Amino acid sequence: MSALVDLAAWIALVSGSVFCVIGAVGLLRMPEFWSRTHAAGVTDTMGAGLILLGLMFKAGLGLVLVKLLMILFFLYLTSPTAGHALFRAAHAYGIPFGDSVLARSKVKGGVDGSD
Amino acid sequence: MPQMNMFEVAMVGILVTMLIALIAAVRGPTVFDRLLAINMFGTKTVLLIAVSGFLTGRPEWLDLALVYALVNFIGTIAVLKFVRFGNLGRDDEESKL
Numbered sequence: 205m206s207a208l209v210d211l212a213a214w215i216a217l218v219s220g221s222v223f224c225v226i227g228a229v230g231l232l233r234m235p236e237f238w239s240r241t242h243a244a245g246v247t248d249t250m251g252a253g254l255i256l257l258g259l260m261f262k263a264g265l266g267l268v269l270v271k272l273l274m275i276l277f278f279l280y281l282t283s284p285t286a287g288h289a290l291f292r293a294a295h296a297y298g299i300p301f302g303d304s305v306l307a308r309s310k311v312k313g314g315v316d317g318s319d
Numbered sequence: 320m321p322q323m324n325m326f327e328v329a330m331v332g333i334l335v336t337m338l339i340a341l342i343a344a345v346r347g348p349t350v351f352d353r354l355l356a357i358n359m360f361g362t363k364t365v366l367l368i369a370v371s372g373f374l375t376g377r378p379e380w381l382d383l384a385l386v387y388a389l390v391n392f393i394g395t396i397a398v399l400k401f402v403r404f405g406n407l408g409r410d411d412e413e414s415k416l
Binding site for chain 1: 325326328329331332333335336339340342343346349351352354355356358359362363365366369370373378381382384385388389391392395396399402403
């Protein structure tokens with residue numbers, strides 16, 4: 205049973221780290237602002253959620269678990285709120301939708317033009 | 320090959336993420352790109368504190384992580400308001416948010 209919990213914690217922590225790094229690379233490599241927000245959202249939900257889940261597996265029942273749940277609750281409450289305020293301010297400021305997004309909605313056969 | 324602790328693996332992932340977020344914050348063309356990266360950096364700080372508490376065997380550090388989660392939110396909103404209005408609120412004008 206303990207080995208099973210360890211395995212679950214390993215899987216959650218490693219996949220959470222992988223999601224974090226993937227989101228960070230997306231933040232660096234995505235072509236324009238609105239697609240970068242998507243990449244940042246990946247790290248806030250899957251990355252943080254899975255890493256905290258892995259810590260919960262190792263914490264066991266007790267006060268530490270309650271604190272982890274509170275951190276998860278506040279992160280999931282504040283992160284979308286801050287994101288919404290940020291995106292609304294960016295939209296009101298007039299950050300344009302990039303050419304790549306507009307072209308993608310017009311291209312008939314797909315992004316790579318294979319059709 | 321030395322056996323790595325699971326917390327060390329998670330910490331390496333979080334540190335790499337924070338480094339890339341800092342690069343994105345320095346590079347981002349607009350102020351909103353920088354804010355996005357810094358917001359993500361703050362979230363990763365929360366995770367870093369939580370994981371480091373488990374790594375050193377002192378999970379009491381989770382209180383600090385909880386405080387950081389709230390401070391990060393307030394900081395993002397404050398910088399946003401400053402960017403939008405040029406000040407953090409005056410007496411002579413009502414808040415439009």
